[in-house]
Amino acid sequence: MPFSRTFVFCLLLNVAGLVAASTPNKIIVNIDLGTEKISKHIYGHFAEHLGNCIYGGFWVGDNSPIPNTRGIRNDVIAALREIDPPVVRWPGGCFADTYHWKNGIGPRDQRPAIINSTWGGVSEDNSFGTHEFLDLCELIGAEPYICLNVGSGTVQEAAEWVEYVNSDAKSPMTDLRKKNGREQPWNVLFWAVGNESWGCGGNMTPEYYADLFKRFSTYLRAGKLYRIASGGTDPDFHWTEVLLQKTQNYQHLIQGYSFHYYTFCHGWNHKGSATQFDENDWFHTMKNTLFMEKRLERHIALMDEYDPENKISLMADEWGNWFDVEPGTNPAFLYQQNTLRDAVTAALYLNIFNKHARRVKMANIAQTINVLQAMLLTKGDMLIKTPTFYVFKMYKVHQDAILLPIHLTCDDYVFDGMNLPSASASASKDVEGRINLSITNINPNKDVKIKIELRGINRIAKVTGEIITAAAMNEYNDFAKPEKVLCKPFSAFTVDKNLLRVSLPSKSVVTLEME
Numbered sequence: 001m002p003f004s005r006t007f008v009f010c011l012l013l014n015v016a017g018l019v020a021a022s023t024p025n026k027i028i029v030n031i032d033l034g035t036e037k038i039s040k041h042i043y044g045h046f047a048e049h050l051g052n053c054i055y056g057g058f059w060v061g062d063n064s065p066i067p068n069t070r071g072i073r074n075d076v077i078a079a080l081r082e083i084d085p086p087v088v089r090w091p092g093g094c095f096a097d098t099y100h101w102k103n104g105i106g107p108r109d110q111r112p113a114i115i116n117s118t119w120g121g122v123s124e125d126n127s128f129g130t131h132e133f134l135d136l137c138e139l140i141g142a143e144p145y146i147c148l149n150v151g152s153g154t155v156q157e158a159a160e161w162v163e164y165v166n167s168d169a170k171s172p173m174t175d176l177r178k179k180n181g182r183e184q185p186w187n188v189l190f191w192a193v194g195n196e197s198w199g200c201g202g203n204m205t206p207e208y209y210a211d212l213f214k215r216f217s218t219y220l221r222a223g224k225l226y227r228i229a230s231g232g233t234d235p236d237f238h239w240t241e242v243l244l245q246k247t248q249n250y251q252h253l254i255q256g257y258s259f260h261y262y263t264f265c266h267g268w269n270h271k272g273s274a275t276q277f278d279e280n281d282w283f284h285t286m287k288n289t290l291f292m293e294k295r296l297e298r299h300i301a302l303m304d305e306y307d308p309e310n311k312i313s314l315m316a317d318e319w320g321n322w323f324d325v326e327p328g329t330n331p332a333f334l335y336q337q338n339t340l341r342d343a344v345t346a347a348l349y350l351n352i353f354n355k356h357a358r359r360v361k362m363a364n365i366a367q368t369i370n371v372l373q374a375m376l377l378t379k380g381d382m383l384i385k386t387p388t389f390y391v392f393k394m395y396k397v398h399q400d401a402i403l404l405p406i407h408l409t410c411d412d413y414v415f416d417g418m419n420l421p422s423a424s425a426s427a428s429k430d431v432e433g434r435i436n437l438s439i440t441n442i443n444p445n446k447d448v449k450i451k452i453e454l455r456g457i458n459r460i461a462k463v464t465g466e467i468i469t470a471a472a473m474n475e476y477n478d479f480a481k482p483e484k485v486l487c488k489p490f491s492a493f494t495v496d497k498n499l500l501r502v503s504l505p506s507k508s509v510v511t512l513e514m515e
């Protein structure tokens, strides 16, 4: 029997109502179900001898008129201390597999200049070497993470570097270190055995690299070491499998496995401008960032298969947005601006790493200063903090906190017939028992009203919040306007017992601290 038009219309309305009612924007935070610690090293950094990351970024030399401590910029030290950097990876990247560490020790005026053949063929005077890097780490309170040269170096050179840095026993290397002014070893824990050995690190096959990894790792012996193997490209699951298979009976030699993922707006050949973009570019940047989780999960699944006891950590030791260089700058220097879009994707990346804290024990954004998705940009004696810096500042509450399981349901952000979940979140409980919840709204056009339920308590006593957002999706800080995008207090929420109702502005990242 045919239905009347009115009946069908009412039915549709009811169905729409039911659907709307069954998909509220809601986050349930299970505050007593957390077991896993979010390693503080997930909030790590990466500094390569590339463009102006080291030279002009960190390092100006002790004769510079720019205020410095033993050659390291004071403004950089102060800014980085604000975000509690837990670890810095150095000297590369691709540069690491060309780096011969002995060129970078001893009196600076006697160090040889070399060519940085990876990044623009520019001269590298080696004034920033092992001692300067380890001094920098001490000044900013970060742990060092050194990447060894496997591609063009030798086992002996790598073993001697570890001995120089870590040994307390008398040897030619420790004598040399003392002669160069450092009595005590630094005891560096984290060592990468090559970088991207599938490409710039030697164009190897996984089978060849796995053998080489074991050979190098065997002779790295001074002190307690965390040896990190190079991963393949992010879609190369075969590399992961071969490496895990071939090291299965040598687990004392491998503690970490590296994973790199970069977001290009539309792909490697169409990275797009860092500042001049439209909503289509915004959407695809979000989409490509969120896709990282799929890649990560497949590598983790393989690790779970070969290392069910979770002894080998996944180290996402390069990640971030990679856009076109700023017009007029050296294409080999990878200098790009940083907008609100970078802040939002940084939050997405960090939420994903937090979520996988069981296996992901370190992540290092590429790179700290003046390169790719930087924290800081410098120009002469000026320095600006990027929107990404402020996300790291807001997220530092998650360092070493207990990850809290969340259940998130939200509307989609729909663009041109494609859709993505509009919200992403991450929650943790710190040692004082405070709950920190970070929420991101990737929709650049619509606020999200979201209900948050804290399961496990009756009443939320106190809430404070911070937000980073801007009127335009491509807003950024520049030397002429250094504070356009930064984190500000946030109070668009109401509290009712253990419920919080939050109005999350479009294109924003919010962190709420609850007691």
Ligand code: AHR
Pocket (backbone or CB within 6 Å): 048, 092, 093, 094, 095, 195, 196, 318, 366, 367, 372
């Ligand atoms: O971060 C820039 C480069 O990207 C690194 O040197 C390399 O490891 C990666 O391909």
